Amino acid sequence: MRGVFLKVTFIIRMAGPQMSVRYPVVFLAAAALSACGGSTAALAPSAADARWAAREWPGTTQQDLEAGRSLFASRCSSCHALPSPSEKTPTDWDQTVQGEMGARARLSAKDRNLVAHYLATVSQRTQPSGG
Numbered sequence: 001m002r003g004v005f006l007k008v009t010f011i012i013r014m015a016g017p018q019m020s021v022r023y024p025v026v027f028l029a030a031a032a033l034s035a036c037g038g039s040t041a042a043l044a045p046s047a048a049d050a051r052w053a054a055r056e057w058p059g060t061t062q063q064d065l066e067a068g069r070s071l072f073a074s075r076c077s078s079c080h081a082l083p084s085p086s087e088k089t090p091t092d093w094d095q096t097v098q099g100e101m102g103a104r105a106r107l108s109a110k111d112r113n114l115v116a117h118y119l120a121t122v123s124q125r126t127q128p129s130g131g
């Protein structure tokens with residue numbers, strides 16, 4: 001009995017990396033890559049975006065949006081793939097970045113504003129009501 005048990009666990013060990021671990025990992029990696037490649041995750045802010053942002057938060061410039069974009073790309077991608085700005089409404093982005101995710105990314109209050117404003121602005125383009 002003991003021999004059979006050992007043999008079965010050996011077979012499972014041999015098969016394990018291929019059958020139950022490697023394929024899902026490859027699949028997840030491919031899914032993450034295609035999600036990145038096809039998304040608008042790091043969409044550049046336009047002049048029209050800057051005008052919209054300046055109405056929402058007076059004094060906001062296109063450079064501020066660019067700064068938010070690069071912080072978003074560098075600080076929000078360490079734990080998971082970059083989310084697409086179109087995933088959330090401007091209000092939801094504000095809550096997410098000012099709250100839990102801003103804390104997880106250890107962003108200062110100023111950087112939270114930059115990231116939240118960038119995401120809200122780019123997301124607003126995709127909202128039916130314009131934000």
Ligand code: HEC
Nearest residue numbers: 072075076077078079080083096097101102104105106115
């Ligand atoms: C230290 C790791 C870490 C960092 C850095 C991080 N996140 Fe997350 N994020 C997580 C984890 C873990 C989850 C899933 C668990 C959860 O929803 O709380 C998540 C989930 C999310 C989700 C989906 C859930 C939701 O709230 O809608 C979004 C969107 C998100 N993160 C955005 C961001 C943004 C934007 C940043 C940068 C400001 C960021 N994350 C930085 C760990 C991180």
